[in-house]
Amino acid sequence: MTGDRVMGESIMGPTVEIVLFVFMIGLAFYIASLRSLFAAAMLFGIFSLLSAGALTMMDAVDVAFTEAAVGAGISTVLILGALGLTTSVETRPIHHRFTAKLVVTATGLMLAYGTLDMPAYGDPDAPINKHVAPHYLYDSETEIGIPNVVTSVLASYRGYDTYGETTVVLTAAVGAILLLGGGVARRRRETGSSE
Amino acid sequence: MSRSLVLFAHLLIVWLLLSGHYDPTLITYGVLSSIGVVALVAHLGILDDEALPVHMGIRPFFYVPWLLKEVVLANLAVAKVILDPRLPIHPRILRIRVGQKTHVGQVIHANSITLTPGTITLDVRDGHFLVHALTTDSAEGLLSGEMDRRVSHLEANGARREARRKSGQEGSA
Amino acid sequence: MNVFVVGMIGVLTTMLLALTRAFMGPTVFDRVLAANMFGTKTVLLIAVSGFLTGRPEWLDLALLYALMNFIGMIALLRFSKFQNLASDEQAK
Amino acid sequence: MELAREIAVWACIVGGSVFCVIGGIGLLRMPDFYTRSHAASITDTLGATLILVGLALVAGPGLIAVKLFFVLFLIYVTSPTAAHALVKAAYSSGLDAPDVEEGSRLKGHLSDDGGPGDG
Structure with a gap:
């Protein structure tokens, strides 16, 4: 069973990643062709879950969780909130936007070309694995005393940074709720309709 | 406290x-x-009978295994229906009367119905549930009322307490 | 053949089926149903893949996903006004 | 003992996968939204249960098994709530549904009206 597991790991990991990527590409094309914006919002949620799954398979567990929380949770709710203020069906474009497709394709190709210069995925000699990462991984538990490396990086090594970030996000959220939330609720109460 | x-x-x-x-x-x-x-x-101020139904004591430990057994049986039945080439379904919506007095009891009953494949609670209104049943068998299981009895037993104490609290409120009002 | 590979294939197949339903619609509710089912399958995928790669610590993540999925689902249903949306979709 | 555990693990995970796929097939085969939600609940209950129990058998007693049961518990508590919220939203928005029948009047007469397959 142990031997099986090693083999399963070496073959199955990349296979699952490829399957998830194929799902994501298919989903992206389908979303682009959709006119119903509500359906698109729902499918964006699924897209986030897929990319979170792919990130998990690539060992970026913390990024995956952020993706799931922000992508599938908050942004779906925000998009739906925006949909509540407009119509939920995209109007048909009058002419065929050839230039737009060209620009998108060119950007995609350039991004793909850019990845060629990057070190191979999981390369132990990549610059990112040579600099401070080993220090955090090996010494943070003795230095900080918290078993989770990400927690000690966020809350201690760059604690001031995180503190500032949290303050900014909290202030922004409070501001947004005060500016938008109250207004929407009041309007709804006054008109008394679900328009 | x-x-x-x-x-x-x-x-x-x-x-x-x-x-x-x-x-x-x-x-x-x-x-x-x-x-x-x-x-x-x-x-x-949300720490009440609903948040923490301590009055049920250990009775949930007898209810949960029964529920799990029902869930497994219903799963097998619905799986068989899905795999049947004729797809022998008969969807209908039933209004059933339920005996639970407390909100906790009604929530447990409604969620148990939904958890069992083949039946889904559509709406909960005082003393009545609207339930969507997939097949005749699942509808019959629902109408036999066994789940209703068991959940009522689960909340027995809570119902008495609820009644006492209501009468107390009326007395003071 | 590793047992986790079987589980993985099962979960991925189910994801594909749910995705097909999300594509097909036809009503918004079908899509939401598919998205919700997809969320549960992601939880299972992460749990199984954690065992497959020998790192069951990923379960913490699966646990949080299960919670997030539920919260997102309820937020969504509270937030959206389904009457308009359903009729819009039918008009399409 | 080890062999018995291995067999149980295989049975659970393979069974769970099969039930998940059956639920997925149901999601595609069923004719309308309400019936599809029944199919979805199969994958959420028996499919998830068997897979997670199988994983717990692999892990053996300990913290990991406890976490697996937490995941299972969460799914069991949240999935019917989410399913109910969704179905209720659909029903109250007027999505086509069968007529309401009185349960008390139907009791014992269910198999009389209509055979399997209609409706």
């Missing part, structure tokens, strides 16, 4: 089970955050 203690104990046990690290610093964090949550819940 006793409710707060029960909640605190539960939260701390969950923390200890999930953390897996047992050194003084981390346990202190766990105790502090449990106290924080209890304080927050107490401040919100």
